[in-house]
Amino acid sequence: MEFTKQVITSAVVLVAGLAVAGLGLPSTAWSQTKIAVVDLQLALASTQEGKVAKDKLESMTKKKQKELDDKVGAIKKMEDEMQKQMPLMSEAGKKDMLEKYRKEMMALQEMYVSNQTELAKEKAKILEPLLKKMSAIVQDLALSGGYTLILDKADGTVLYNDPAVDLTSEVIKRYNAKK
Secondary structure (H helix, E strand, O other), rough: OOOHHHHHHHHHHHHHHHHHEEEEEEHHHHHHHHEEEHHHHHHHHHHHHHHHHHHHHHHHHHHHHHHHHHHHHHHHHHHHHHHHHHHOOHHHHHHHHHHHHHHHHHHHHHHHHHHHHHHHHHHHHHHHHHHHHHHHHHHHHHHHHHOOOEEEHHOOOOOOOOHHEEOOHHHHHHHOOOO
């Protein structure tokens, strides 16, 4: 998915670059080209629904982090006990304790991966309807404003833009007005 996004972004930048350079476009087409930018990340974070989503995701992240911290604390406690008891234990006891420790470390790693996967899925689930709504608003702006191309500043492909072509605040305003 990341590769596909990079390919699409590269294609958009290439098309924008060609448009800016005027290569392959008749002068009448160039004079009719209208380009704008939107910072989708900022727009999402600035909408009322985006703020609610951010708070929900932060709450979930903190809960998952606490679970991990508790598990790490239990493992540290186990390490302390191992250091105290190992010199007094038989070889079989040491082997059993080390195996238990290894299993706890593996469980910690599995918990971390599971938490990251769960958070990523939840983030996608929460943000998908917001992004669809935002996309529809950007498309409406493009059509009503006669824009040929609207680029996302948040993805890093826009190095400079005149503030006059930044539609972010208009997108936020329209998003919050749309229920």
